[in-house]
Amino acid sequence: MAKLRKGVFGRLNSFINNHIIIKSKNMSLFEMQKRMLKIRFVEESIAERYSEGKMRCPTHLSIGQEAIAVGVCANLNKDDLVLSTHRAHAHYLAKGGDLKKMIAEIYGKVTGCSKGMGGSMHLIDKSVGFMGSTAIVGNTIPVAVGMAKGLKLRNKDAISCVFFGDGATEEGVFFESLNFAIIQNLPVIFVCENNLYSVYSGLEVRQPKGRKIYEMARSMGIEANHGNGNDVVEVYEKMLKAKDNISKDKGPQFLEFDTYRWREHCGPNYDNDLGYRDESEFLKWREKDPLKNVLDSSEFKSYIDSLKDDICEAHLFAENSKYPEYEEFLEISGIKK
Amino acid sequence: MRKISFAQAVNEAIDMAMSISDEVITFGLGVPDPKGVFSTTLGLQDKYGNERVFDMPTSENAMTGIGIGSSIVGLRPIMVHQRVDFFLLALDQLINNAAKWNFMFGGDNNIPITIRLIVGHGWGQGPTHSQNLQSIFSHIPGLKVVMPTTAYDAKGLLLESIFCDDPVLFLEHRWLHGTEGEVPEKDYRIAIGSSKVIKPGKDITLVSLSYMTIEAMRAVEELEKEDISCELIDLRSSSPLDWVTISKSIKKTGRLLVIDTANESFSISSEIIAKASMEIFTSFKSPPQRLALIDAPSPTSFGLTSTYYNGAEEVFAKVLEIFDQPSKPNDNLKSDHSHDIPGDWFKGPF
Numbered sequence: 113m114a115k116l117r118k119g120v121f122g123r124l125n126s127f128i129n130n131h132i133i134i135k136s137k138n139m140s141l142f143e144m145q146k147r148m149l150k151i152r153f154v155e156e157s158i159a160e161r162y163s164e165g166k167m168r169c170p171t172h173l174s175i176g177q178e179a180i181a182v183g184v185c186a187n188l189n190k191d192d193l194v195l196s197t198h199r200a201h202a203h204y205l206a207k208g209g210d211l212k213k214m215i216a217e218i219y220g221k222v223t224g225c226s227k228g229m230g231g232s233m234h235l236i237d238k239s240v241g242f243m244g245s246t247a248i249v250g251n252t253i254p255v256a257v258g259m260a261k262g263l264k265l266r267n268k269d270a271i272s273c274v275f276f277g278d279g280a281t282e283e284g285v286f287f288e289s290l291n292f293a294i295i296q297n298l299p300v301i302f303v304c305e306n307n308l309y310s311v312y313s314g315l316e317v318r319q320p321k322g323r324k325i326y327e328m329a330r331s332m333g334i335e336a337n338h339g340n341g342n343d344v345v346e347v348y349e350k351m352l353k354a355k356d357n358i359s360k361d362k363g364p365q366f367l368e369f370d371t372y373r374w375r376e377h378c379g380p381n382y383d384n385d386l387g388y389r390d391e392s393e394f395l396k397w398r399e400k401d402p403l404k405n406v407l408d409s410s411e412f413k414s415y416i417d418s419l420k421d422d423i424c425e426a427h428l429f430a431e432n433s434k435y436p437e438y439e440e441f442l443e444i445s446g447i448k449k
Numbered sequence: 450m451r452k453i454s455f456a457q458a459v460n461e462a463i464d465m466a467m468s469i470s471d472e473v474i475t476f477g478l479g480v481p482d483p484k485g486v487f488s489t490t491l492g493l494q495d496k497y498g499n500e501r502v503f504d505m506p507t508s509e510n511a512m513t514g515i516g517i518g519s520s521i522v523g524l525r526p527i528m529v530h531q532r533v534d535f536f537l538l539a540l541d542q543l544i545n546n547a548a549k550w551n552f553m554f555g556g557d558n559n560i561p562i563t564i565r566l567i568v569g570h571g572w573g574q575g576p577t578h579s580q581n582l583q584s585i586f587s588h589i590p591g592l593k594v595v596m597p598t599t600a601y602d603a604k605g606l607l608l609e610s611i612f613c614d615d616p617v618l619f620l621e622h623r624w625l626h627g628t629e630g631e632v633p634e635k636d637y638r639i640a641i642g643s644s645k646v647i648k649p650g651k652d653i654t655l656v657s658l659s660y661m662t663i664e665a666m667r668a669v670e671e672l673e674k675e676d677i678s679c680e681l682i683d684l685r686s687s688s689p690l691d692w693v694t695i696s697k698s699i700k701k702t703g704r705l706l707v708i709d710t711a712n713e714s715f716s717i718s719s720e721i722i723a724k725a726s727m728e729i730f731t732s733f734k735s736p737p738q739r740l741a742l743i744d745a746p747s748p749t750s751f752g753l754t755s756t757y758y759n760g761a762e763e764v765f766a767k768v769l770e771i772f773d774q775p776s777k778p779n780d781n782l783k784s785d786h787s788h789d790i791p792g793d794w795f796k797g798p799f
Contacts, residue, residue: 224555225554225555226553229552236554243521244558246545251514251545253511254510254513254517255514255517255518255546257511257518258514258517258520258526259521261515261519262520262523265501265519265524284511285508285510285514285542289508289514292506292508292515444551444552444555445552445591446590446615
């Protein structure tokens, strides 16, 4: 019953059975769709269980924004380094971060990826090049530039990539970081996920009408591109081009993708009743679900079944894990040697 | 032994660190310029190239984050700001990232960055060019704060800071750059968090730091003539604090004067006196005291700075007061140059 979409996406969708590779050998569309499903179901599982009161930290869900994380990370190798924001679950999982360790971190357990010290907003899995996510707007942008500086100085082929939202482009450090990356020609890709809102403040009260963030970035002297962030193929292709540009020594790259967060800014619920955005706007964006035609495709049924098992297992692992010992906290904080 | 200036000692430490390890990089506004940050960075770019030694845009917050990022992938950055006051734009990166990174990701995520900050004094530097903010930095768990006084300590502590795996704030008092001292040519390190007993004594413990230790040394000599034997401790680091040395000294002398370059409330002196009152209260023969700046921003006017800042004369007077002795002028402590410069070698304006 799922109708194939028109254009590139539709054509590629028809090849799903063949697991066709898009343009390069990086990752098949089928694989990317599986990754998006994984993020969606993990996030839904957190939303479902959040009210149990066992995941006791601010949690920002990525539902609706899966395609950017997956399309971007599908072009990255393990050695390429990624940094992210408060809304990091999708980026962490798309880069290949360990699911059990992420869920355990949200439960505040010692088996978590940050041993329970960080919570949902401070995820890390260095074994796959996910170098961290932090809670302050714009705050990992310069860190990614610094990582690119280090990679370049040490003659590594890898690149650095940082995700941030539209709100971060209003911070001084955004301009400072782009500026330095450009003058030093550093291998870094800036990925702006424009979901129109900074918490409950719309773009119209934060940025001049008609401004395009990618055009503003381009005017600073960086190669910048823009696309539909809910279309994983489009994201994939734009990222592929950006990465290719870096390998051709065209300097740092900037990508802006339009997308929309479905749930509340922080927490498991829908919040269209608050009045800061219209239900109709939400419904319009839900029509553009990056997982449209995928969720109900029989192609993914067995994958979804095994995914659900994995997710249940991850929650069980987290629930059965211990909280960190106080001594361990003292050691990690450096108070006790 | 050969004598070199504090500034040369800093330069030598960076040079040595960069030759020991190609992980070390250094940057800051003015680093490769002809003045080389009060001559502390002269010659480094010629020797190590512009990929490892570079100027920076006036982007304090981003450059701090960039230093942090580069340290995550294995570099040991040394960043410098010509005034601590400019660095205040970077408190997000310093406090939310550098200080927390290792902790918030559960350990094994060290940030080995050294941030050199010049703190000022005099010559009309005024409210936003001469702040002494060591207590703000020392308040943040996850940061180390170093404030050397001598050229010898500057070299040994800077080398230690650069090769330390934690973020270190290295505060250099502008008036110390021209002072000279004996400095070995070899590589040597001084542990962060170890103070130094500059002069042993039995009647009172003076705990001082940075430039005020120079002033205290002069006062201590004159107090000796008044039959007051001072034990002078140069703090060298304010975080971690060398409580072992300080408490041992107070137990011996029974008296304490803490001398700081900063405003007095919520300061390093507050912390030392609080700790001493809580832990060794019964050792005191008289209430612990402090000599710091009044809680007002530093004025610019030549007509005000003489009263605002403390020097050897004020240390001398304060100690006499603690011993209930009448105040008296001491001509030996009068400086032979204008009050707003460290010596005739200082020609301003910077």
